[in-house]
Amino acid sequence: MLEINGVRAGYGAINVLWDVSMQVTRGEVTTIVGPNGAGKTTLLRAIMGLLPLQRGQIELDGKPLSGVSTWDLLARGIAMVPEGRLIFRDMSIEENLMMGAFPKAKRAAAHAQLDEVFTLFPLLKERRALQAGTLSGGQAQMLALGRGLMSSPELMLIDEPSLGLAPVIVQEVFEILARLKAAGRTIVLVEQNTSMALRIADQVYLMQGGKITLTQRAKDVNIDTLHDLYFAR
Numbered sequence: 001m002l003e004i005n006g007v008r009a010g011y012g013a014i015n016v017l018w019d020v021s022m023q024v025t026r027g028e029v030t031t032i033v034g035p036n037g038a039g040k041t042t043l044l045r046a047i048m049g050l051l052p053l054q055r056g057q058i059e060l061d062g063k064p065l066s067g068v069s070t071w072d073l074l075a076r077g078i079a080m081v082p083e084g085r086l087i088f089r090d091m092s093i094e095e096n097l098m099m100g101a102f103p104k105a106k107r108a109a110a111h112a113q114l115d116e117v118f119t120l121f122p123l124l125k126e127r128r129a130l131q132a133g134t135l136s137g138g139q140a141q142m143l144a145l146g147r148g149l150m151s152s153p154e155l156m157l158i159d160e161p162s163l164g165l166a167p168v169i170v171q172e173v174f175e176i177l178a179r180l181k182a183a184g185r186t187i188v189l190v191e192q193n194t195s196m197a198l199r200i201a202d203q204v205y206l207m208q209g210g211k212i213t214l215t216q217r218a219k220d221v222n223i224d225t226l227h228d229l230y231f232a233r
C-alpha cells in the first residue's frame with residue numbers, strides 16, 4: 001500500500017533519515033520501534049509531506065506522493081495521530097472530533113463517522129459537550145485516535161500513543177488498536193513500548209540513528225535479540 005524507498009530527509013541542513021526503506025501492506029499493523037531521537041516522528045512527517053525529501057520516494061498504491069499536499073493526503077485516506085496527542089483543550093470533545101473530518105470529501109459523512117467513533121469510545125460520547133481539557137491523558141489519547149478516525153482513513157499513522165500513560169491505560173490503548181486492526185484498518189504504529197507493539201504488529205522495523213537496522217515479520221522477532229540490538233548503541 002505504502003512504499004518508502006531510500007528516503008533521506010531532515011530539517012534544513014540537519015539530515016535525520018538516511019536512506020530509509022519500508023513497506024506497509026494493506027490490512028496490516030506495521031510497527032516502527034526505536035529509541036528517542038531515532039527519527040521515527042520525522043519519518044511520519046516525511047510520509048505526510050511535511051518535510052521535503054532530499055532523496056528517495058514514497059508511493060501510495062503505486063502513485064508517488066511527492067508534490068501532494070498534506071490536505072490532499074487526508075482526502076486520499078491517510079490520517080496521522082500525532083505524538084503528544086495535540087488536542088484542542090478549550091474546545092469541546094465533539095468539536096475536537098469534528099476537526100478530524102475537515103477534508104471536503106469527508107465532511108458529508110462526518111455524522112455517520114461520529115456515531116462510529118462514539119461506539120468505539122462510549123466515554124467520549126458521554127462527555128461530548130465537555131471541554132477536551134478536562135480529559136485524563138488516556139482519555140485524551142482516545143480523543144486523538146477518534147479524531148484520526150473521523151476522516152475514515154484507509155491508512156493511519158499513529159505516533160507513540162502509549163507515551164506517558166499508566167500501564168493499565170496503555171493496555172486500553174492497545175485494545176483499541178487491536179480493534180482497529182480487527183476492523184481491517186492499515187496502521188503504521190510508532191512505539192517505544194516494544195513488547196506491546198509486537199503483540200499487535202505484523203511487520204516490525206527497528207530504527208536507530210535515522211536508519212532501519214532490523215526488518216522482520218513480527219512472528220519471527222526474538223524480543224531479546226531486538227532488545228540487545230535496541231540498546232547496543
Ligand SMILES: Nc1ncnc2c1ncn2[C@@H]1O[C@H](COP(=O)(O)OP(=O)(O)O)[C@@H](O)[C@H]1O
Nearest residue numbers: 011014016034035036037038039040041042043
Ligand atoms: N523541528 C526540528 N528541527 C530540527 N531538528 C529536529 C526537529 N525535530 C526533530 N529533530 C531532530 O531529529 C532527530 C529525530 O527526531 P524525531 O524524529 O523526533 O525522533 P523520534 O520520534 O524517533 O524520537 C532528533 O535528533 C531531533 O533532535
Ligand SMILES: [Mg+2]
Nearest residue numbers: 040041083160
Ligand atoms: Mg517521536
